[in-house]
Structures are given as structure tokens and as C-alpha cells.
Amino acid sequence: MSALIQRLNGAPFVRDMAGPGFAFLAVLIVFSLASPQFLSGATFGSVAFQLPELGLLTLAMLMPIITGGFNLAVTFTANMAGLTVAWILEANGGVDASPEVFAFAVVVAIGVGALAGFVMGLVIAFTRAHPILVSLSMMIFLRGLGEFLTRGGDVSGFPEFLHPIGHGSILGIPVPMLVFLVCVALWHLLLSRSRLGFNTYMIGSNIEATRYSGINTRRVVILVYTLSGAMCAIAGIIMMARFNSVRVGHGESYVLITVLACFLGGVHPDGGFGKALPVFVALIDLQMLSSGLNILGANQHLATAVWGLLLITVMISRWLVLRLRSNFASSRR
Amino acid sequence: MVKFIRTHGTESALLAVIVVISFVLSLVTDRYFTVGNAFDLLNTSSVNIIFAVGLLVVLISGGIDISFAVAASVAQYGTALFIAWIGGGNWAIGLIIAGSIGIGLGCLNAALIQGFAIPSIVVSISTFNVFFGLLMFFTKGVSIYDLPDWLTEHVVLYERQLADGSWIEISLPVLVMAICVVATWTLVTRTTIGRQLYAFGDNPEGARRFGVNIAAMRFIAFGWLGLMAGIAGLVQAHYAQEVVPNALYGRELDVLAAVVLGGARLGGGKGTVLGCVLGVMLTQITQNGLNLMGVSPFAFKMIVGAIILIAITLSNARIERLLPFLSRKGA
Numbered sequence: 001m002s003a004l005i006q007r008l009n010g011a012p013f014v015r016d017m018a019g020p021g022f023a024f025l026a027v028l029i030v031f032s033l034a035s036p037q038f039l040s041g042a043t044f045g046s047v048a049f050q051l052p053e054l055g056l057l058t059l060a061m062l063m064p065i066i067t068g069g070f071n072l073a074v075t076f077t078a079n080m081a082g083l084t085v086a087w088i089l090e091a092n093g094g095v096d097a098s099p100e101v102f103a104f105a106v107v108v109a110i111g112v113g114a115l116a117g118f119v120m121g122l123v124i125a126f127t128r129a130h131p132i133l134v135s136l137s138m139m140i141f142l143r144g145l146g147e148f149l150t151r152g153g154d155v156s157g158f159p160e161f162l163h164p165i166g167h168g169s170i171l172g173i174p175v176p177m178l179v180f181l182v183c184v185a186l187w188h189l190l191l192s193r194s195r196l197g198f199n200t201y202m203i204g205s206n207i208e209a210t211r212y213s214g215i216n217t218r219r220v221v222i223l224v225y226t227l228s229g230a231m232c233a234i235a236g237i238i239m240m241a242r243f244n245s246v247r248v249g250h251g252e253s254y255v256l257i258t259v260l261a262c263f264l265g266g267v268h269p270d271g272g273f274g275k276a277l278p279v280f281v282a283l284i285d286l287q288m289l290s291s292g293l294n295i296l297g298a299n300q301h302l303a304t305a306v307w308g309l310l311l312i313t314v315m316i317s318r319w320l321v322l323r324l325r326s327n328f329a330s331s332r333r
Numbered sequence: 334m335v336k337f338i339r340t341h342g343t344e345s346a347l348l349a350v351i352v353v354i355s356f357v358l359s360l361v362t363d364r365y366f367t368v369g370n371a372f373d374l375l376n377t378s379s380v381n382i383i384f385a386v387g388l389l390v391v392l393i394s395g396g397i398d399i400s401f402a403v404a405a406s407v408a409q410y411g412t413a414l415f416i417a418w419i420g421g422g423n424w425a426i427g428l429i430i431a432g433s434i435g436i437g438l439g440c441l442n443a444a445l446i447q448g449f450a451i452p453s454i455v456v457s458i459s460t461f462n463v464f465f466g467l468l469m470f471f472t473k474g475v476s477i478y479d480l481p482d483w484l485t486e487h488v489v490l491y492e493r494q495l496a497d498g499s500w501i502e503i504s505l506p507v508l509v510m511a512i513c514v515v516a517t518w519t520l521v522t523r524t525t526i527g528r529q530l531y532a533f534g535d536n537p538e539g540a541r542r543f544g545v546n547i548a549a550m551r552f553i554a555f556g557w558l559g560l561m562a563g564i565a566g567l568v569q570a571h572y573a574q575e576v577v578p579n580a581l582y583g584r585e586l587d588v589l590a591a592v593v594l595g596g597a598r599l600g601g602g603k604g605t606v607l608g609c610v611l612g613v614m615l616t617q618i619t620q621n622g623l624n625l626m627g628v629s630p631f632a633f634k635m636i637v638g639a640i641i642l643i644a645i646t647l648s649n650a651r652i653e654r655l656l657p658f659l660s661r662k663g664a
Contacts, residue, residue, distance in 0.1 A: 141634070
């Protein structure tokens with residue numbers, strides 16, 4: 001046992017994957033036993049279609065959490081980006097808008113998302129106000145702005161070619177899932193291979209020490225929140241294509257779920273630690289859990305409660321493992 | 334005056350912002366600066382202030398809680414079911430039941446944080462989902478409208494007609510709020526436990542070495558927030574005259590923003606009851622003022638959000654440098 005633990009200690013990838021991987025196996029086994037329908041293509045199809053919305057928003061939440069902050073404005077930033085696309089399409093012929101217009105709209109929407117993130121980053125970097133408060137007020141502001149501009153209604157009527165983006169498949173993989181996979185790969189590379197990624201971890205560990213070692217921490221923080229906003233915009237566009245309409249408040253309940261997914265994926269709440277791939281596995285856990293409960297006839301509310309219980313269980317087992325490990329260490333001494 | 338500004342930077346800044354907003358509102362509307370409106374403001378802010386002072390205690394102790402608003406919904410629903418079951422009841426029984434459910438849920442949070450060394454934000458996000466998910470699952474989202482008379486009856490403790498014919502009144506929620514505010518103020522400023530809470534929030538390890546009972550601090554802070562949440566839940570049911578399981582969903586973030594705006598520090602050791610009340614009042618006054626000015630309700634949140642964003646930007650941008658100017662204006 002102790003040899004196994006020692007080997008686990010030596011392999012960072014295995015250690016990071018332990019929590020979400022364990023949860024993955026547990027969910028898989030429990031539901032396969034409970035329902036013969038669970039291990040089927042249909043389940044994995046529904047997981048693959050539903051995962052990207054929550055997944056992209058979680059990626060947007062991930063980088064700020066690693067810096068020791070939060071971006072609670074993720075869902076409403078996504079809504080604003082979706083609205084931007086919808087309005088540009090509407091102004092250019094609605095149902096008859098051309099693909100070029102859509103491409104232009106996507107670029108503008110990502111710009112809008114990035115702008116929201118940029119403003120948050122600016123305030124956080126220069127005033128040192130707590131990110132929870134800054135992103136919270138941005139969230140309240142964006143929700144208000146969106147409700148003011150749409151009067152609480154929804155915008156719909158999009159060109160036909162948008163349908164495949166939300167519902168189509170390429171080589172059996174849903175298009176939203178492909179977008180999501182590309183974004184996961186991008187985030188993984190950014191965090192593990194780039195200078196920005198390295199600085200992100202450093203800031204999360206100790207922002208003052210990072211500043212004294214000559215890194216422009218303000219620039220990094222602003223960049224992190226800007227990228228987070230841009231990722232929200234991509235989520236917003238996918239959500240628009242999936243629902244075939246945009247309404248402020250779509251996906252509102254995802255905010256705290258994205259935080260939950262990050263923690264389940266082993267991201268440290270105070271920042272400094274956390275990787276994209278374990279978070280990806282954690283997201284699959286959550287979605288499988290909700291699909292499995294669905295098959296068993298439970299509703300989304302029960303799934304929400306079970307998500308919470310899953311996180312508590314993972315945290316308690318992590319505590320137990322740490323305790324066991326320190327017991328072994330002291331008994332060997 | 335100068336001394337107060339120097340020792341209470343955030344509170345003075347908030348007060349100044351409230352004065353400026355009130356001044357502008359009294360110029361552009363004729364309804365704002367009336368005694369009646371001031372009492373309306375008190376009545377509508379009660380629930381949020383009760384939540385806010387509870388959350389303040391947890392923030393002072395260095396924790397954070399997201400689950401209190403849905404915990405209040407659970408307490409509200411549980412109490413409604415209980416009083417329907419015993420058939421009757423009164424305010425004392427209602428408050429005891431709601432308070433107990435709240436304390437129980439708060440202590441559950443504290444037990445998870447203390448027992449398994451899980452950060453409070455992780456625990457409260459989990460329990461937020463557990464409380465809300467289970468509440469919606471078991472109640473199937475069904476609201477309770479059939480409440481006993483004592484709970485729905487509008488209780489007026491003091492009312493008077495003013496010379497201009499308008500009525501002012503102090504209703505029960507205001508009294509409950511006042512008791513909660515005074516009790517919390519006493520707890521954090523006038524008791525040893527309060528001093529220990531600040532010490533624990535500022536430096537947990539240091540406080541432990543001085544002999545502060547860490548576990549007790551956690552249970553007191555989260556238990557107190559649970560108590561306040563239970564009370565606020567019942568008061569909200571009284572105010573709205575109905576129990577809707579998802580009525581308070583989303584309230585937690587608004588309250589958190591107001592409390593932190595009032596100078597409480599996420600990270601612990603800092604925060605005052607006055608600042609926290611002013612933080613809630615600022616957001617309420619803004620909404621009330623916009624309403625009186627005839628601004629579209631759809632724009633409320635947008636403007637409130639912008640004001641909070643500007644307020645935190647200003648209050649964090651070297652408040653000391655603004656102080657000489659502020660104190661001269663005040664003198």
C-alpha cells in the first residue's frame with residue numbers, strides 16, 4: 001500500500017487525475033449496475049451534446065480560479081455575446097443572413113466577451129478589489145444590461161446554416177463537442193506550455209513574490225480575465241446554436257456548477273494549482289451522473305443535489321488519503 | 334468626525350456616496366426625500382439586512398458561505414410544513430423552528446469545514462447545490478400559499494399620519510431586523526467571542542496558538558449565519574405572504590456583494606455591522622431612487638451593478654488620499 005502511495009506521489013498526472021478518475025469509475029460502475037440502458041451509445045451521445053455548454057463556461061472559470069480569483073460573470077458574458085451575434089444577424093437579414101455575416105458576428109461577439117473580461121481584469125489588477133466582488137458586480141451589470149436591451153424576451157430567427165453548429169455531427173462527434181475539445185486542448189497547451197500559463201500559476205501561488213521576480217502581474221491578470229471573457233463568448237455562441245434562441249438568463253444556474261466542476265477537477269480554491277485535463281474528466285463525471293439519473297427517472301434537481309454530494313465525497317476522500325499518507329509516513333519514521 | 338472618518342474609511346465613503354445619491358434624488362424627484370419613503374426603504378430592506386449581518390460574522394471569521402439563501406428557503410419551507418402539521422402556532426414557535434433549521438444547516442457546513450479540512454467556499458458551493466436540489470426535488474417546486482393568519486397578517490408596530498396625509502409605519506420585519514442588527518453588533522464588538530472571531534479571521538494559526546478554540550469559532554460563525562438565515566426566511570415568507578421554494582435562489586450573491594461593499598474583507602478579520610448595513614442600504618436606495626425617477630425596471634440591475642463596480646473601484650483606489658478632501662468637506 002505504501003509503495004503504491006509513494007508511486008502515486010511520484011506521478012503528477014496520476015495524482016491530479018485521482019479524484020475525478022475515481023469519481024468517473026464510481027459513476028460508471030454504479031449506473032451500469034443500476035440500469036442496463038446506461039452503457040449505450042445513446043447515453044454517450046447525450047453526454048457529448050450537453051457537455052460543451054457547461055464545459056466551455058468551466059474553462060472560462062478555470063483560469064481566473066488558478067490565479068486565486070473568480071469570474072462569476074461567465075454566464076451573463078456568454079448571454080451578451082450570444083445577443084451580439086443574434087442582433088448582427090437580425091440587422092443583416094435575419095433568417096437570410098449570409099455565412100460571412102455570421103463569421104463577422106462571431107468575431108464581434110468574442111470581442112464583446114473579451115471586453116467584459118478586460119474591464120474586470122483592469123479593475124482587479126489596479127484596485128486589488130477582491131475578484132469575487134468585481135465579477136459579481138459585473139455579473140449584476142451585464143444581467144441588467146441584457147434585460148434592459150431585450151426587455152427580458154428572447155431573440156430568435158437564425159439562418160438555416162446555424163443548425164449544424166448546434167446539432168450536427170462530424171465523423172460521429174457532435175460539432176459542439178468538437179469545438180469544446182479544441183478549446184480544452186487550447187487551454188491545456190496554454191496552461192502547461194506557455195509563459196502566460198506559467199505566470200498564471202505563479203500569481204495563484206504568491207502574487208507578491210511573482211511581482212518581485214519581475215513579472216508584470218497586472219498584465220497577466222488582465223490577460224487572464226480577457227481570455228476568460230473570450231471563452232465565455234464561445235460558450236454563448238454554442239448555446240445560441242443549441243437553443244436556437246438567445247435569452248438573458250439562459251444557463252444562469254451554471255455559474256456555481258462551473259466552480260463545482262473546477263474543484264472536482266482538483267483545482268485549488270486559493271489558486272496556484274489545477275489543470276485543464278482533470279477538469280475535463282470532472283465535467284464528464286457530472287454530465288454522466290445527470291444522464292444516468294435521468295435514465296433512472298430522476299429529474300435535474302436531484303442531479304444537482306447529487307453533484308453537490310459528489311464534490312463533498314471527493315473532498316472527504318481526499319482528506320482521508322492525505323491522513324492515511326501522513327500516518328504511513330510517521331509510522332515509517 | 335475627522336476621527337470617525339480616519340477609523341472608518343469604508344463606512345465614511347459609503348455614507349458620502351449615499352448622501353450624494355440622496356441629494357441628487359431629492360432634486361430630481363419630489364417623492365424621495367420624504368419620511369414615508371424612508372420608512373418604506375427600511376421595510377423593504379429588512380430581509381437583506383438580516384442576511385447581511387449573518388454573512389458578516391462568517392466573513393469576519395475568515396470563511397465564506399454561498400448556501401445561506403437556499404438554507405433560508407429550506408427553513409422557510411420546513412417551518413411552513415411544521416406549522417401546518419401542528420395546525421396553528423405563533424411567531425415564537427415559527428422563529429424557533431426556522432432558527433433551529435437554519436442553525437442545523439449552518440452547523441452542517443461548519444462540521445464539514447472543520448472535520449475534513451475542506452475550504453469553506455468548496456463546502457458551501459456543494460451544500461448550496463445539495464440544499465437547493467433536494468428542496469426542489471422533494472417539494473417538486475410546489476409553493477405554499479395556505480399559510481396561517483398570524484404569519485401572513487401585516488403587523489404594524491407603529492403608524493402615524495403625517496401632516497401631508499401620507500402614512501409612515503414600522504412593521505414587524507423592521508423590528509426583527511433591528512433586533513438581529515443589535516444582537517450581531519453586540520456579538521462582534523461587545524463580547525470575547527467577537528474579539529476571538531476577528532483574531533481567528535485575521536490569523537487562524539496565530540489565534541490557535543493564543544488558545545482560541547478554532548472549532549468553536551467555526552460553529553459559532555456558521556451557526557449564527559444559519560440562525561439569521563432561518564429568521565430572514567420566515568420574515569420573507571411573512572413579507573411575501575407565500576412560500577416559494579426558489580424565491581430566495583440567487584439572493585446570496587446580491588447580499589454578498591452588498592456586505593463586501595460595506596467593507597468586510599473576503600479573507601477575514603475585517604468588517605463592521607454599520608458598514609454592512611450601509612452596503613445593503615446603498616443598493617436599496619439606488620433601486621428605490623430609480624423607481625421614483627421612473628426609470629424602466631429593466632435598467633435597475635444594470636445601474637446597481639455599475640454603481641457597485643464604481644464604488645469598489647473608488648473605495649479600493651487609495652482611500653487615504655481622498656480622506657483630507659472628505660474631512661474638509663465634512664467639517
